[in-house]
Amino acid sequence: xxxxxxxxxxxTRVIETxxxxxxxxxLKQLSLTRLAAELGVHNSSVYYHYRYKDDILAxxxxxxxxxxxxxxxxxxxxxxxxxxxxxxxLDTLNAHPQVVPLLVAQTPRTFGLEYENQTVSIxxxxxxxxxxxxxxxxxxxxxxxxxxxxxxxxxxTEVPESLTELRSAVEAARAVSAQDRxxxxxKAYVAGLEIQLAAWTAGESESFI
Numbered sequence: 159x160x161x162x163x164x165x166x167x168x169x170t171r172v173i174e175t176x177x178x179x180x181x182x183x184x185l186k187q188l189s190l191t192r193l194a195a196e197l198g199v200h201n202s203s204v205y206y207h208y209r210y211k212d213d214i215l216a217x218x219x220x221x222x223x224x225x226x227x228x229x230x231x232x233x234x235x236x237x238x239x240x241x242x243x244x245x246x247x248l249d250t251l252n253a254h255p256q257v258v259p260l261l262v263a264q265t266p267r268t269f270g271l272e273y274e275n276q277t278v279s280i281x282x283x284x285x286x287x288x289x290x291x292x293x294x295x296x297x298x299x300x301x302x303x304x305x306x307x308x309x310x311x312x313x314x315t316e317v318p319e320s321l322t323e324l325r326s327a328v329e330a331a332r333a334v335s336a337q338d339r340x341x342x343x344x345k346a347y348v349a350g351l352e353i354q355l356a357a358w359t360a361g362e363s364e365s366f367i
């Protein structure tokens with residue numbers, strides 16, 4: 159069937175509904191047919207805006223990331239930037255865990271570049287060498303994805319009683335929330351970066367590499 163001459167639904171409604179279905183039923187369950195049924199329209203109404211499922215998924219990810227807002231006109235030092243906004247970014251992804259595989263798969267990154275440029279600008283103003291700025295950005299994303307992966311203390315599930323140290327550590331870890339574990343990781347990373355930045359500033363470029 160040909161596309162309708164006038165759209166019965168908006169592009170925004172398509173994406174918001176797609177995100178709702180992904181959150182509810184899982185990423186693999188999304189299809190153009192199920193999306194059209196949820197919207198109460200024929201498939202052609204979805205095709206009016208999107209011919210391919212991959213295009214829908216790309217815009218779903220953009221919608222999620224657009225909810226992560228950084229005040230670009232605010233002066234902020236690099237340590238505060240990481241320690242405040244990294245947990246906010248984690249919270250954004252935790253609200254839509256089924257979307258995380260889309261984020262991991264989207265490399266090279268083609269969206270959110272204004273936010274990425276702001277991150278680079280803050281790190282450069284702090285004095286980080288240009289050649290290591292993207293490396294730092296990559297490590298921050300690795301920390302975030304790792305926090306999402308192990309947010310439920312599931313790195314170790316069944317530990318033999320004979321491994322007493324590991325077993326006690328696993329049990330103790332359950333008293334620390336996923337948010338606090340992530341903040342600890344960010345603080346440790348920032349502390350290491352602070353040492354490295356001081357070495358770079360002093361001209362000791364090889365000291366910690």
